[in-house]
Amino acid sequence: MSLIVQKYGGTSVGSVERIQAVAAKVKQSRDAGHQVVVVVSAMSGETDRLLGLAHALQERPSPRELDVLLSTGEQVTIALLSMALEAGGCPARSYTGSQVQVRTDSAHNKARIRDIDGARVRADLDAGRVVVVAGFQGIDEQGNITTLGRGGSDTSAVAMAAALKADECQIYTDVDGVYTTDPRIEPKARRLARITFEEMLEMASLGSKVLQIRAVEFAGKYQVPLRVLSSFQDGEGTLITFEEGNVEEAKIAGIAFAKDEAKLTVLGVPDQPGVAHKILGPISDANVEVDMIIQNIAADARTTDFTFTIHRNDYGRALEILQSTAQDLGAREVQGDERIVKISLVGVGMRSHAGIASGMFEALAREGINIRMISTSEIKISVVIDEKYLELGVRALHDAFGLSDAS
Amino acid sequence: MSLIVQKYGGTSVGSVERIQAVAAKVKQSRDAGHQVVVVVSAMSGETDRLLGLAHALQERPSPRELDVLLSTGEQVTIALLSMALEAGGCPARSYTGSQVQVRTDSAHNKARIRDIDGARVRADLDAGRVVVVAGFQGIDEQGNITTLGRGGSDTSAVAMAAALKADECQIYTDVDGVYTTDPRIEPKARRLARITFEEMLEMASLGSKVLQIRAVEFAGKYQVPLRVLSSFQDGEGTLITFEEGNVEEAKIAGIAFAKDEAKLTVLGVPDQPGVAHKILGPISDANVEVDMIIQNIAADARTTDFTFTIHRNDYGRALEILQSTAQDLGAREVQGDERIVKISLVGVGMRSHAGIASGMFEALAREGINIRMISTSEIKISVVIDEKYLELGVRALHDAFGLSDAS
Numbered sequence: 139m140s141l142i143v144q145k146y147g148g149t150s151v152g153s154v155e156r157i158q159a160v161a162a163k164v165k166q167s168r169d170a171g172h173q174v175v176v177v178v179s180a181m182s183g184e185t186d187r188l189l190g191l192a193h194a195l196q197e198r199p200s201p202r203e204l205d206v207l208l209s210t211g212e213q214v215t216i217a218l219l220s221m222a223l224e225a226g227g228c229p230a231r232s233y234t235g236s237q238v239q240v241r242t243d244s245a246h247n248k249a250r251i252r253d254i255d256g257a258r259v260r261a262d263l264d265a266g267r268v269v270v271v272a273g274f275q276g277i278d279e280q281g282n283i284t285t286l287g288r289g290g291s292d293t294s295a296v297a298m299a300a301a302l303k304a305d306e307c308q309i310y311t312d313v314d315g316v317y318t319t320d321p322r323i324e325p326k327a328r329r330l331a332r333i334t335f336e337e338m339l340e341m342a343s344l345g346s347k348v349l350q351i352r353a354v355e356f357a358g359k360y361q362v363p364l365r366v367l368s369s370f371q372d373g374e375g376t377l378i379t380f381e382e383g384n385v386e387e388a389k390i391a392g393i394a395f396a397k398d399e400a401k402l403t404v405l406g407v408p409d410q411p412g413v414a415h416k417i418l419g420p421i422s423d424a425n426v427e428v429d430m431i432i433q434n435i436a437a438d439a440r441t442t443d444f445t446f447t448i449h450r451n452d453y454g455r456a457l458e459i460l461q462s463t464a465q466d467l468g469a470r471e472v473q474g475d476e477r478i479v480k481i482s483l484v485g486v487g488m489r490s491h492a493g494i495a496s497g498m499f500e501a502l503a504r505e506g507i508n509i510r511m512i513s514t515s516e517i518k519i520s521v522v523i524d525e526k527y528l529e530l531g532v533r534a535l536h537d538a539f540g541l542s543d544a545s
Numbered sequence: 546m547s548l549i550v551q552k553y554g555g556t557s558v559g560s561v562e563r564i565q566a567v568a569a570k571v572k573q574s575r576d577a578g579h580q581v582v583v584v585v586s587a588m589s590g591e592t593d594r595l596l597g598l599a600h601a602l603q604e605r606p607s608p609r610e611l612d613v614l615l616s617t618g619e620q621v622t623i624a625l626l627s628m629a630l631e632a633g634g635c636p637a638r639s640y641t642g643s644q645v646q647v648r649t650d651s652a653h654n655k656a657r658i659r660d661i662d663g664a665r666v667r668a669d670l671d672a673g674r675v676v677v678v679a680g681f682q683g684i685d686e687q688g689n690i691t692t693l694g695r696g697g698s699d700t701s702a703v704a705m706a707a708a709l710k711a712d713e714c715q716i717y718t719d720v721d722g723v724y725t726t727d728p729r730i731e732p733k734a735r736r737l738a739r740i741t742f743e744e745m746l747e748m749a750s751l752g753s754k755v756l757q758i759r760a761v762e763f764a765g766k767y768q769v770p771l772r773v774l775s776s777f778q779d780g781e782g783t784l785i786t787f788e789e790g791n792v793e794e795a796k797i798a799g800i801a802f803a804k805d806e807a808k809l810t811v812l813g814v815p816d817q818p819g820v821a822h823k824i825l826g827p828i829s830d831a832n833v834e835v836d837m838i839i840q841n842i843a844a845d846a847r848t849t850d851f852t853f854t855i856h857r858n859d860y861g862r863a864l865e866i867l868q869s870t871a872q873d874l875g876a877r878e879v880q881g882d883e884r885i886v887k888i889s890l891v892g893v894g895m896r897s898h899a900g901i902a903s904g905m906f907e908a909l910a911r912e913g914i915n916i917r918m919i920s921t922s923e924i925k926i927s928v929v930i931d932e933k934y935l936e937l938g939v940r941a942l943h944d945a946f947g948l949s950d951a952s
Contacts, residue, residue: 154601194561196632207624210617217614221603
């Protein structure tokens with residue numbers, strides 16, 4: 139008998155019928171002899187409905203009261219799922235974040251979990267019950283209701299699995315696993331049976347929306363085996379594993395990409411110590427998140443060129459700030475481009491295989507795709523290219539690295 | 546500076562606009578120098594929506610899970626009202642029943658309040674905040690969420706006022722006070738500026754729906770001054786007072802009535818000790834509530850006639866039970882009438898004024914209304930009459946006892 143934590147998102151519990159389908163899936167696991175803890179989100183649409191009410195009353199709703207409001211969404215789902223389970227002959231008991239003592243810091247709307255008291259849950263499991271826990275929510279030291287921010291239910295599930303030392307944390311979603319790349323762009327994309335934790339972390343941070351990055355980090359920290367599965371069809375999904383040796387032989391696990399990027403360059407900045415900080419300080423003060431950063435010696439060897447990428451939504455604001463900074467620094471010119479994308483190859487196999495980078499550049503060159511920026515880490519290579527080449531680039535790399543389905 | 550607890554029902558907080566109107570009313574009280582605690586219900590319609598979801602999943606929803614589900618209704622309202630208050634420049638903080646420690650027994654769906662810990666609320670009031678508390682809900686000793694049953698928010702407000710030793714508990718509703726009788730039946734009915742607690746208790750138990758009877762009982766037990774007011778118009782409402790001396794001179798405070806009554810009579814029951822128990826035992830075993838009970842010696846002096854009233858919905862069931870009992874007891878006959886109503890005169894003045902009863906009988910006789918049953922207590926006289934005379938009877942008594950407006 140093993141202990142499994144299952145997490146079902148808002149789409150999976152979006153109606154009475156879907157809640158019944160989830161109850162059937164949970165019962166199946168329990169009938170197979172497992173102890174099951176279920177973590178659920180609010181029914182799809184509910185969070186937006188509540189946000190609509192809040193914004194009708196206050197332009198910037200009080201963060202504390204917003205958490206009181208939004209946490210009702212999951213509370214509705216835990217009660218309904220428990221009823222569906224009991225109606226199907228499966229004893230169940232629900233707990234809010236407060237009842238099961240999901241203790242967080244006091245950062246309302248984006249709280250971080252500190253610890254979970256699993257005692258009550260364990261007692262119920264030992265009594266033969268399925269335990270249904272509200273995701274996304276907790277309480278701080280003063281007993282105030284907190285929420286983890288959108289998508290936080292993944293993190294709740296992983297934290298619960300860690301607290302209970304569960305054998306597996308299963309994230310049920312609307313896709314049936316992690317793919318070599320987005321199948322909407324490359325129809326030959328293939329589901330991965332396994333992926334390493336490090337690869338998943340890179341994929342998540344690079345724009346793959348299958349799992350919340352904080353949930354993956356949490357799983358890594360507490361070594362929780364994580365599996366991504368579909369709520370709507372049977373299958374093994376994708377196991378996120380900590381054992382590199384067991385991983386498929388491929389050098390590359392997958393291709394991630396981020397649309398909606400923009401880049402900014404300051405040309406001819408006098409090359410002095412501290413120049414990077416002088417350029418990026420005002421940008422980060424304005425709460426603009428910077429992704430890739432590249433600095434090169436300029437042609438004249440006494441000045442430097444400095445380039446970084448940001449989200450496209452922040453482009454106008456960042457450009458304005460940068461122009462003012464450039465003037466202060468006596469830089470020659472500011473250039474910008476808001477029509478770029480980032481494509482990344484991810485794979486732990488990269489570590490031991492030379493030539494991945496050159497293979498990547500070659501495949502792109504063959505299609506006439508110009509590379510604007512390059513950035514590498516131990517298990518990924520990212521390139522920035524013009525937006526119009528996104529689909530072509532992804533498909534070319536998918537082919538070049540043999541990621542397509544054998545069939 | 547006084548401490549006031551205000552309670553707003555579901556209709557009063559039924560939309561964003563109405564919540565804003567409530568916030569304005571609350572702010573008015575605070576600006577007048579009062580400390581204000583607000584107790585709210587779920588937005589009108591919300592409880593029914595949630596019940597609909599529950600019943601779609603489970604024929605008889607688990608009582609524990611039903612409380613988890615329904616308690617979200619008030620939680621939404623406290624967050625929204627707090628936002629509306631803060632948007633209006635009035636510092637506010639919300640608390641669920643669990644957070645403010647409304648401790649109840651474990652009778653899910655109809656729990657009774659044991660005590661409330663007012664410490665947190667007092668600290669917020671002293672810090673200049675309005676405190677917004679979810680009505681209708683609490684927690685039991687094990688930390689399970691409980692609800693008080695429909696209408697329980699009145700009781701929550703009175704209990705909160707008792708715990709805080711508030712100067713007044715104001716129940717805002719869709720009528721502007723307690724009337725001498727139902728204005729839909731007697732247009733000349735007059736709002737009472739004051740009514741004694743005992744009279745209010747009789748009025749509530751006799752069918753006046755202005756206040757929940759448990760809330761009135763609670764107010765009596767803890768001597769909480771209670772005031773009924775309209776959410777939608779300004780006015781003094783009706784104060785429920787404990788000082789008889791201050792009450793208006795009238796002997797009669799008001800006229801209550803109960804429609805949908807039915808009566809059953811067993812004729813010719815052998816008059817032995819314990820016969821009342823033998824007749825009513827099976828009725829109460831079937832969970833039929835009995836209201837008035839009358840026993841008379843029959844004409845032959847060796848048998849007795851036994852009559853009682855019940856709610857009309859229980860008539861068929863009770864009749865069947867009674868016929869079987871009558872046979873066992875060797876009674877002569879069972880008669881029934883499901884088209885009767887009860888009209889009651891209520892007033893503490895009755896104690897010291899003879900002739901109220903005869904005045905009542907005379908007024909009804911003048912209209913040709915036949916009295917079927919009579920029952921009296923220290924501050925009320927009730928008569929049972931044919932249903933068709935309800936309106937005529939109420940208006941005749943309203944006139945006879947000078948309850949109509951002077952104008």
